[in-house]
Amino acid sequence: MIRLVGILVGLGFAFVALLAFGVGAYNAATDPAAETAEHAFHLESEMPEGGYSFTGPIPSWDVAQLQRGYQVYKEVCSACHSLNQLAFRDLSELGYSEDEVKAEAASWTTIPGIDPTTGEAVLRPGLPTDGFPAPYANDVAARAANNNAVPPDLSLMTKARHNGTAYVYSLLTGYQQPSAELATRFPDSMPGPGLNHNPYFANLNLAMAPPLSDNQVTYADGTPATVEQMATDVAAFLTWTAEPSLVDRVRLGWLVMGFLLFLTVLAWLAKKQVWADAKRKD
Amino acid sequence: MSFPWAKRYEPTNPLMKFLDEKLPLPRLVYDAVGAGYPVPRNLSYMWNFGVLAGFCLVLQIVTGVVLAMHYASNSGLAFDSVEHIMRDVNWGWLMRYAHANGASAFFVVIYLHIFRGFYYSSYKPPREMIWLIGVVIFLLMMATAFMGYVLPWGQMSFWGAKVITGLFGAIPLIGEPIQQWLLGGFAPDNAALNRFFSLHFLLPFVIAGCVILHIWALHIPGSSNPTGVEVKTESDTLPFHPYYTAKDGFGLAVFLLLYCAFLFFMPNALGHPDNYIPANPMSTPALIVPEWYFYPFYAILRAFTFDFILPAKLWGVLAMFSAILVWFFLPWLDRSPVRSGNYRPLFRKFFWFGLMPCMAALFYLGGTHAEEPYIMFSQIATAYYFLHFLVILPIISSIERPEPLPFSITEAVLGSDGNAVLSDNAKPVA
Ligand code: HEM
Numbered sequence: 001m002i003r004l005v006g007i008l009v010g011l012g013f014a015f016v017a018l019l020a021f022g023v024g025a026y027n028a029a030t031d032p033a034a035e036t037a038e039h040a041f042h043l044e045s046e047m048p049e050g051g052y053s054f055t056g057p058i059p060s061w062d063v064a065q066l067q068r069g070y071q072v073y074k075e076v077c078s079a080c081h082s083l084n085q086l087a088f089r090d091l092s093e094l095g096y097s098e099d100e101v102k103a104e105a106a107s108w109t110t111i112p113g114i115d116p117t118t119g120e121a122v123l124r125p126g127l128p129t130d131g132f133p134a135p136y137a138n139d140v141a142a143r144a145a146n147n148n149a150v151p152p153d154l155s156l157m158t159k160a161r162h163n164g165t166a167y168v169y170s171l172l173t174g175y176q177q178p179s180a181e182l183a184t185r186f187p188d189s190m191p192g193p194g195l196n197h198n199p200y201f202a203n204l205n206l207a208m209a210p211p212l213s214d215n216q217v218t219y220a221d222g223t224p225a226t227v228e229q230m231a232t233d234v235a236a237f238l239t240w241t242a243e244p245s246l247v248d249r250v251r252l253g254w255l256v257m258g259f260l261l262f263l264t265v266l267a268w269l270a271k272k273q274v275w276a277d278a279k280r281k282d
Numbered sequence: 283m284s285f286p287w288a289k290r291y292e293p294t295n296p297l298m299k300f301l302d303e304k305l306p307l308p309r310l311v312y313d314a315v316g317a318g319y320p321v322p323r324n325l326s327y328m329w330n331f332g333v334l335a336g337f338c339l340v341l342q343i344v345t346g347v348v349l350a351m352h353y354a355s356n357s358g359l360a361f362d363s364v365e366h367i368m369r370d371v372n373w374g375w376l377m378r379y380a381h382a383n384g385a386s387a388f389f390v391v392i393y394l395h396i397f398r399g400f401y402y403s404s405y406k407p408p409r410e411m412i413w414l415i416g417v418v419i420f421l422l423m424m425a426t427a428f429m430g431y432v433l434p435w436g437q438m439s440f441w442g443a444k445v446i447t448g449l450f451g452a453i454p455l456i457g458e459p460i461q462q463w464l465l466g467g468f469a470p471d472n473a474a475l476n477r478f479f480s481l482h483f484l485l486p487f488v489i490a491g492c493v494i495l496h497i498w499a500l501h502i503p504g505s506s507n508p509t510g511v512e513v514k515t516e517s518d519t520l521p522f523h524p525y526y527t528a529k530d531g532f533g534l535a536v537f538l539l540l541y542c543a544f545l546f547f548m549p550n551a552l553g554h555p556d557n558y559i560p561a562n563p564m565s566t567p568a569l570i571v572p573e574w575y576f577y578p579f580y581a582i583l584r585a586f587t588f589d590f591i592l593p594a595k596l597w598g599v600l601a602m603f604s605a606i607l608v609w610f611f612l613p614w615l616d617r618s619p620v621r622s623g624n625y626r627p628l629f630r631k632f633f634w635f636g637l638m639p640c641m642a643a644l645f646y647l648g649g650t651h652a653e654e655p656y657i658m659f660s661q662i663a664t665a666y667y668f669l670h671f672l673v674i675l676p677i678i679s680s681i682e683r684p685e686p687l688p689f690s691i692t693e694a695v696l697g698s699d700g701n702a703v704l705s706d707n708a709k710p711v712a
Contacts, residue, residue: 002614003676010672014665020588021661160558253546264535274528
């Protein structure tokens with residue numbers, strides 16, 4: 001009885017699934033889906049030439065690079081993008097001393113605070129314990145200033161996109177004029193007013209104008225500030241903000257793997273020894 | 283329970299004697315996973331996954347309890363509290379990655395455990411109850427993992443919760459009220475997040491209770507084995523300890539190596555980047571997919587695209603739930619008297635060239651964009667899935683001619699008949 005009912009139910013589901021298959025196949029044959037502009041023009045992100053110190057089997061942070069990247073964030077990106085998950089004290093991990101962190105925090109002068117005498121809302125210089133301030137009071141203000149797009153928080157950006165470090169680098173260096181082919185084949189995918197063409201962006205056009213131009217910042221260590229260089233550095237910095245534990249994690253991982261390998265060998269030998277006498281013991 | 287030749291617990295130490303009189307806990311352990319539990323001598327490594335699943339459950343409970351100490355189940359705070367765990371809590375990143383990857387490891391182990399059951403027909407008498415409890419555990423795990431994935435309150439958390447609870451909306455008439463009742467609102471929000479956290483904390487302990495029943499039921503007939511021939515004499519068995527404790531110990535070490543490789547070197551490989559974007563009801567992600575371990579069932583859900591009498595969505599929901607519910611009926615669908623696939627030529631062909639490729643396809647297709655040709659493939663795989671369990675298995679079991687079975691486990695392992703003296707160089711198959 002169960003088998004009879006089962007066979008009927010099974011045939012029923014299989015029939016409906018195959019019916020849907022037939023209809024889908026018919027539609028696909030008579031009316032094939034047109035290629036989309038994203039499919040034809042979207043590019044996969046690539047790492048900058050030379051790579052990074054934090055990729056590869058034994059990663060490390062290049063502190064000078066992170067400091068440069070922080071400078072780019074501070075002097076360029078922070079005009080539009082927040083960094084919500086970070087506090088100034090976190091900068092101590094970038095090789096700044098306690099006093100330097102204090103001075104750095106104080107150089108940000110727009111921290112919302114309260115006047116100690118009147119109780120009124122004021123803007124004050126930062127303390128190491130403060131979080132990074134957001135550039136806009138709310139999303140409405142952010143939209144109003146950015147062609148109806150909200151600049152996303154950057155703290156987790158490199159984890160929130162596929163292949164994130166390469167993505168940030170490629171996006172910042174990837175702005176270009178839309179090709180003539182795009183204009184003829186997909187006129188709807190040409191950048192509209194206030195949008196900028198970038199083949200690394202999911203739908204090819206984004207509201208962020210190219211934020212970097214050569215020599216936009218002056219690096220303290222004298223590194224030439226090309227767009228490439230700044231993009232490389234800020235992508236490294238954002239990798240650190242997204243995952244400050246990255247280097248510690250991988251390095252600890254090797255210790256753990258070494259220990260586990262040793263344990264596995266011991267466990268194997270123990271197993272072999274225990275089972276060796278299985279033939280006699282019966 | 284157990285076999286008459288099982289060794290008996292005889293404490294010599296006065297403290298153990300005292301304990302044994304007042305509360306015989308050591309005796310329980312001795313008889314359950316010690317020298318007092320005889321086990322078939324020919325179990326392969328496919329029999330390691332039960333112990334590994336138990337390990338995963340403990341791992342999830344320990345890391346989960348620590349996470350719960352720092353996590354805030356409020357829709358305004360949840361996302362940031364998870365980042366607080368990652369950044370500010372000492373070893374918080376380790377706990378969180380251990381928990382998130384632990385859930386994946388748990389499902390890898392459980393799927394292998396279940397597929398072992400399919401191949402060796404572990405669901406057949408006298409082990410039906412063990413199998414039924416196992417399917418209940420699997421359903422509870424799915425519920426737990428689904429609600430856990432909602433907790434970080436990222437984009438996939440939110441939209442996943444919306445899509446999955448939306449499935450109930452496909453039920454005619456009562457669907458929408460049920461959906462609203464489950465969520466405590468019209469869309470996932472604070473009320474949903476709070477109850478999901480409460481249930482996500484509770485269900486693992488319910489699972490632990492079911493695991494106790496599962497093992498209790500197991501210890502009545504004892505484990506099956508790769509031949510599927512039941513234990514007959516003492517020479518068919520070995521005491522659990524030290525033989526299988528040693529073998530499970532080695533299995534655990536190998537498992538930990540693989541698990542830690544993910545945990546330390548690619549902790550986000552199995553997750554979805556969108557879940558690092560805070561939940562935003564106003565912006566729908568380009569692709570909404572659940573965690574990988576739900577892919578087969580998600581593929582089945584999306585395979586139904588055609589309204590045939592019932593709306594397509596309702597077919598999808600019915601099929602998705604039925605895909606797991608059919609497992610409950612396996613003991614009565616497959617009536618072959620032979621258990622092990624090793625002695626069932628036809629069954630074996632359909633297992634390796636039918637069911638396994640079908641599952642592999644469904645695992646892949648559940649994660650793809652809902653577009654052609656993926657949908658067409660998932661429609662074929664879905665049809666085969668139901669035909670396999672509900673039509674092919676019952677038919678095979680009545681027409682197939684099984685290959686000859688060994689007389690006993692001893693014979694299968696040692697190549698002599700069960701009564702012969704065992705030669706010194708006869709080697710057991712590990
Ligand atoms: C059957 C066992 C369990 C499974 C399969 C499971 C699964 C999951 C999953 C998939 C997540 C989302 C992970 C992420 O994306 O970060 C999660 C999160 C969480 N789980 Fe569990 N879990 C289990 C047991 C527990 C237990 C016993 C507790 C606490 C008592 C717990 C507490 C939490 C907490 C607080 C979170 C949110 C923090 C986070 O997202 O990292 N879990 N769980």
